Amino acid sequence: MMQSYWFGDVGDDGCRPFKGDTAAIAERVRSLRIEMDSFIPLKWQSAADCGTCRDREDYIGKLRGVCMLLAERRIAEEYRKKDVALHQMVGTLDEMDNVINLLTGRAVDWYQVSHPSFSRKYRRKPPRTLMKTISRRGGGAISRMAADIERLSATRTALAREVSDLAGDVMPNCSALLGGLVAARLMFHAGGLTPLARLPASAIQVLGARTSLFSHLRSGTPPPKHGIIFQHRRVHNAPAEVRGKVARTLAAKLAIAARLDLYRGVAVPEFLENAQTKIDAAGNVL
């Protein structure tokens, strides 16, 4: 029975070497379809018989060359996928939100110490106005810090827009149902578009509600009704008694939408229209 290995084909009548450079061998390895039932692991001596290598050291050296080239190519391919870029952007965006909130809190506390008249009523103003005031009046390091936070907020806004645009491109159906930003977050939590498309609707529904899901599984607390998709207005605006139902319907449609996004890559109007109707209907309280 003939066996195909990276360096050539080995049969009862000896070895037929594969002729080509490292790149050609890498291509060969990718295209080989190996039947595991009748598979026999290679012996490096066959490669020597084939004339591929002189000795063991040479064998390992050549094999490493092929494997490293294969790995480098596959890494590049993985990173070229658009959802990988989107993944990084969403991660950065959420981290930025965290940092901005933390620093804003710090800046306000600090400013209040040196300006006792800066009372609670100011605190109710939007953070952006606060930072403007502090950067104007604070002086010294605190001014600079407030100005930096302002700049970071502006960057955050620009990034959010880019995320939303790219999400509309990479996952048009999910974005149409959820809005680009939330759709991108959903994909982020699933670990990519492919993993998201493989999730059942029930998992999509509670994606991002890890803590409460595990406390439910472990100790039987009530199950979570929603995770990330709570951020969608139709879920968080829905009356409490139907919120679970809306989340369930939305998740079911998202599971289909994610698969459409992965395998078709374009918006499907008939599906979207039907899905919107179903989701709206779920939110109607009789």
Place this chain on the structure above:
Amino acid sequence: MIWIDGVLVSRGEGGVYGERMLGNARVWDPYRSKLGALCYKRKRIELAPDMRVLYLGAAHGTTVSHVADYVGVVYAVEVAPRPMQDLLEVSRRRKNVVPIMADAAQPEAYASLVEEVDLLYQDVAQPDQAAIALRNSVFLKSGGTLILMLKTRSIDVRREPEAVLDETKAELEDRGFEIMASEWLEPYHHDHAAVICRKG
């Protein structure tokens, strides 16, 4: 294995992941490496210079780098691109590491690259860990050793780790593996068990 005053080390070029050095020996931290932890728990574990190892779930290559200091050649399989970049860096500096970017659940993708090995080592976070080991056992010579680092929480969080371990052992025995020992990796790693078996 090499021990210096009760500290597990390996001899090789340092600076792979910021590990501590004792002279020219690299300290093998049991809290960072499950194989390191297993060596601390079972002092009879040995890696020999003539060994060939298939390492599934190589990740960033920290444990791989220590294994490579001891053995002849390590075939290191990892599927995720980010850890793979680190693993490539490790294999550039260790000429006996063969990095393979593939899914350990699909050995047909790398079957044409891997020779028969003496040790099959598996550390993957998947629900079907026994099945993956069995699928890769074709590369293991008969009489060879399988070390399966069982992440019981990846198999089923709702069940008791002990039950998951028993089930996995039964699955391996069913398919002709002789269970030599199993060991929980407390206090170094929680809910992780090492299953050591021999291929019949």
